[in-house]
Amino acid sequence: MTAYASTRLAARSRTGAPTVRRVRRHARTRSTTVCLGLVVALVVVAGAGLTLGDYPLPLGQLVATLAGHGSTASSFIVLDLRLPRVLTGLLVGVCFGLSGTMFQNLLRNPLASPDIIGISYGASAGGVLAILLLGWTGMAVSGAALSGALVSAGLIYALAWRGGLSGYRFVLVGVGVSALMLAVVEYLMTRADVYEASAALVWLTGSLNGSSTTQLHPLAVACLVLVPLTLLTGRALLVLQLGDDVAASVGLRVEVARLAAIALAVLLAAVATAAAGPVGFVAFVAGPVARRLTRGSGPSLVPAALVGALVVVLSDVLGQHLLPVELPVGVVTAAVGAPYLLFLLVRSNRAGVGG
Amino acid sequence: MVLTTTPTAARRAPEQASLRGRITPVLLLAAGAVVLLSLASLAIGARSVPLSTVLQALTQYDPSDTDQLVVITSRLPRTVLGLLVGAALGLAGCAMQGVTRNPLADPGILGVNGGASLAIVLGISVFGVTTTAGYVWFAFAGAAVASVLVYSVAALGREGATPVKLALAGAALTAFFGAFTTALLLGDRQTFDQFRFWQVGSLNGRDLGVTASVLPSLLVGGLLALVLGRGLNTLALGDDVARGLGARVGLIRAGTAVAVVLLCGSATAAAGPVGFVGLTIPHVARALVGTDYRRLLPTSMLLGPILLLAADVVGRVIARPAEVQVAIVTALLGAPVFVVLVRRHRLAGL
Numbered sequence: 275m276t277a278y279a280s281t282r283l284a285a286r287s288r289t290g291a292p293t294v295r296r297v298r299r300h301a302r303t304r305s306t307t308v309c310l311g312l313v314v315a316l317v318v319v320a321g322a323g324l325t326l327g328d329y330p331l332p333l334g335q336l337v338a339t340l341a342g343h344g345s346t347a348s349s350f351i352v353l354d355l356r357l358p359r360v361l362t363g364l365l366v367g368v369c370f371g372l373s374g375t376m377f378q379n380l381l382r383n384p385l386a387s388p389d390i391i392g393i394s395y396g397a398s399a400g401g402v403l404a405i406l407l408l409g410w411t412g413m414a415v416s417g418a419a420l421s422g423a424l425v426s427a428g429l430i431y432a433l434a435w436r437g438g439l440s441g442y443r444f445v446l447v448g449v450g451v452s453a454l455m456l457a458v459v460e461y462l463m464t465r466a467d468v469y470e471a472s473a474a475l476v477w478l479t480g481s482l483n484g485s486s487t488t489q490l491h492p493l494a495v496a497c498l499v500l501v502p503l504t505l506l507t508g509r510a511l512l513v514l515q516l517g518d519d520v521a522a523s524v525g526l527r528v529e530v531a532r533l534a535a536i537a538l539a540v541l542l543a544a545v546a547t548a549a550a551g552p553v554g555f556v557a558f559v560a561g562p563v564a565r566r567l568t569r570g571s572g573p574s575l576v577p578a579a580l581v582g583a584l585v586v587v588l589s590d591v592l593g594q595h596l597l598p599v600e601l602p603v604g605v606v607t608a609a610v611g612a613p614y615l616l617f618l619l620v621r622s623n624r625a626g627v628g629g
Numbered sequence: 630m631v632l633t634t635t636p637t638a639a640r641r642a643p644e645q646a647s648l649r650g651r652i653t654p655v656l657l658l659a660a661g662a663v664v665l666l667s668l669a670s671l672a673i674g675a676r677s678v679p680l681s682t683v684l685q686a687l688t689q690y691d692p693s694d695t696d697q698l699v700v701i702t703s704r705l706p707r708t709v710l711g712l713l714v715g716a717a718l719g720l721a722g723c724a725m726q727g728v729t730r731n732p733l734a735d736p737g738i739l740g741v742n743g744g745a746s747l748a749i750v751l752g753i754s755v756f757g758v759t760t761t762a763g764y765v766w767f768a769f770a771g772a773a774v775a776s777v778l779v780y781s782v783a784a785l786g787r788e789g790a791t792p793v794k795l796a797l798a799g800a801a802l803t804a805f806f807g808a809f810t811t812a813l814l815l816g817d818r819q820t821f822d823q824f825r826f827w828q829v830g831s832l833n834g835r836d837l838g839v840t841a842s843v844l845p846s847l848l849v850g851g852l853l854a855l856v857l858g859r860g861l862n863t864l865a866l867g868d869d870v871a872r873g874l875g876a877r878v879g880l881i882r883a884g885t886a887v888a889v890v891l892l893c894g895s896a897t898a899a900a901g902p903v904g905f906v907g908l909t910i911p912h913v914a915r916a917l918v919g920t921d922y923r924r925l926l927p928t929s930m931l932l933g934p935i936l937l938l939a940a941d942v943v944g945r946v947i948a949r950p951a952e953v954q955v956a957i958v959t960a961l962l963g964a965p966v967f968v969v970l971v972r973r974h975r976l977a978g979l
Contacts, residue, residue: 385797389804433968442793443971446733449800450967453737453904457960460829461953468822475821479811554808599816608808615801616782623785623794 305568305577312567312580316364319584323360323591324352354487362485362549363586363603365497367556369546371582372504372575374557375564376539379511380532381441384622385615387558388543391448394554395455396426397547398478402459405474406466413489415477416548423544426451431536480553480604482590489549496545501579504538508575511535553604555611556585562618585610652924655917659931663712666938670708671700673942675950706837711941711955712934713840714832714896715906717847719933720854720926721892722907723914727861727922728885729780732912732970733792736772736893737904740802744775745897746828747806750813754820761835761898762842764827768898769846773890775802780886830903830956832941843895850891851930857885858923865922903956905963906936912970936962 324340325331329351331339338344339352374387381391388394400422404410410418434440434447459478463471476483510531513521518528543557564577589606671683678696686697718736725734736742748771752758758767783790783798814821860881863871871878896903914928940958947953 383793383797385801390797390800433972436972445793446796446971447968449738449796450964450971452800453967454960454964457829457904457957457964460825461957463825464829464954468818468825471825472818472821475811475815479815554804601812602815605808605812605815608805608812612805612808615805619782619798619801620785623782623798625786 301570305570305574308567308577309580312584316580316584319588319591320360323587324356326595358487358490359482359485360587362490362493363482363590364583365493366546366550366553367583367586368579369542370556371560371578373539373542375561375575375578376535378561379515380535381444383441383445384562384618386445389554389558391445392426392430392452392455393423393540393543394547394552395452397423397544398552399455399458401477402462402474405477406462406470420544420548423540423547426455427540476602477551479602480551481602482550493545493549500538500542505575507535507538553586554608555615556582556607559611559614652918655928656931662935663931666935667708670711670938670942671704674704674945706835706840707832710835710840710899711832711938713847714900715934715937716930717892717896718903718906719910719929720851721889723911723926723929724854724857724885725889725907726911728882729790729795731790731792731795733796735905735908737902738796739779739799741772741775741893742897742902743803743806744771745894746902747771747810750810750824753823754813754817761839765843765895765898769890769894772894776886776890778802827901829954830901831954832900833952835899839899843899846891846895850888853884854888855926858926861922903959905959906933909963909966910936
């Protein structure tokens with residue numbers, strides 16, 4: 275028995291290294307395939323978003339317009355109206371997807387996305403305050419939302435800190451802060467007249483209706499800075515998943531790495547909310563969906579970003595063209611995301627990783 | 630093992646005895662505070678009324694005096710509603726914390742209010758309901774669905790409904806219900822205008838008819854909750870021990886659920902969602918009279934109106950002549966309490 279076991283052990287350790295290498299290579303190939311598939315889907319959906327509308331464009335004309343050889347009308351419609359909207363949706367999705375999957379990995383809880391733990395509600399409070407109380411519009415609202423998200427994230431971090439940060443305390447304090455921010459939003463909604471409050475409600479749902487080139491530029495610049503930085507933290511995230519002690523013993527400065535990762539995740543969520551309002555559930559579903567597709571165990575950042583982008587762009591196209599009335603993107607993502615959330619709650623609790 | 634438990638047990642026995650001795654004075658003091666705050670709630674507001682006029686209005690009402698008219702027609706219904714809603718929320722929070730064995734249970738945090746909100750929006754927009762008597766049934770249905778859903782989702786898995794799982798399930802369900810509520814409101818400006826004022830819990834503008842329509846369900850729910858004390862005590866020992874002692878665990882759970890739904894549903898239908906009263910009050914009560922639910926439940930019932938009336942009076946004063954709704958004030962007071970509870974080391978034990 276023992277002899278048999280030891281031979282097997284020896285056999286396994288001999289074949290160990292190549293097996294590990296094969297499994298890793300297999301996972302990497304799968305992840306690459308998934309990413310390529312997502313990019314193709316994204317191109318198709320974005321193409322649909324550019325051609326469909328009150329003024330449908332045939333594909334050939336669309337390509338010509340994008341290459342700069344279109345008529346005045348088609349260039350205006352594609353380049354000034356539809357392209358900014360599709361690109362804003364894409365970037366917003368990338369930000370939400372990355373932010374959500376980072377929170378879920380950092381706090382080691384599949385339900386801990388910025389929608390649930392108070393970051394989005396902070397942004398909502400800031401945005402609604404700007405719209406209703408100060409009468410701001412456009413970029414100023416985005417700025418207020420950004421500050422709201424940062425303030426609530428700072429509040430959660432400070433209140434959850436107690437000689438260190440624990441995932442569950444961060445999550446619970448976040449739930450408390452989000453209740454507080456929600457109270458602020460609801461209070462402001464009763465103070466305004468019904469037309470302004472309706473406008474604020476559309477913003478609160480998350481909408482790409484107001485996308486324009488002027489709004490796209492700051493978002494693009496923020497993404498250009500934040501996304502590469504986030505991808506760089508991927509390795510640290512992987513190590514942090516092993517637990518603080520193991521992470522420290524392999525030479526990671528745990529608190530610094532975690533603070534940096536949280537800061538990036540908060541900034542990503544804040545920038546996206548500033549651009550399109552708190553589009554619900556995108557941050558929440560991107561990570562788990564990406565992980566199911568790649569069947570990986572680590573934080574699959576690139577697939578999550580692509581899933582986020584696909585969800586937002588697809589939901590916007592569906593919201594614009596599926597029903598006779600035009601729906602803001604947030605309603606569609608909620609309709610898709612909320613059932614998935616319930617499913618995920620049930621699954622993660624059954625597996626014992628819900629908290 | 631014996632060495633470590635004996636001193637604690639020895640220390641706890643006199644402590645429990647002294648807490649038991651404290652129950653009567655605590656209840657008397659609380660009742661006194663309720664009376665004083667009721668008077669304050671009748672006297673203070675955009676128009677200050679002297680206390681003598683308030684007493685006069687209560688004893689020999691003279692409708693030609695404007696001060697007395699304000700007291701009787703506007704502030705009296707408001708104060709009565711505040712008393713009832715406060716008692717209901719205190720009691721419901723206490724029963725909820727008992728049955729979930731969870732210090733963070735609160736109708737707001739656990740998504741019960743969110744469920745009631747969604748049901749009421751459905752009632753207004755789809756079924757054209759406009760009266761509180763009509764809201765109540767929708768609020769019950771929504772509260773019932775939400776509490777069953779949140780508990781059954783959070784209780785899945787080996788370790789049962791832990792604080793984190795319950796809070797997350799509640800927050801997730803709140804987001805879920807909120808998304809649908811918003812979607813319904815977006816296309817319907819009229820419903821939105823009606824709903825946004827209900828959405829923020831407030832005692833303002835609810836006449837005695839509103840109170841009368843929720844009174845029966847409040848009474849039934851309250852009585853049911855008050856007789857559950859012994860059962861909740863047994864449940865606090867854990868399901869297995871409780872079963873071993875001959876308690877019918879399922880029955881206690883179901884009874885508590887019915888009581889919580891009746892209390893939260895009626896309170897929410899009458900005043901709108903008011904959070905954090907159910908969270909905060911049981912903890913204050915526990916500090917005053919100990920952990921026995923037979924004493925905790927009545928104490929919470931008396932402390933609830935104190936917080937709610939005080940919050941309502943504060944809301945009338947801080948933004949004069951405008952008002953801050955009572956739910957905003959309780960959220961501002963209650964959220965810090967929630968954070969303090971979370972920061973405590975031992976969260977799980979109740």
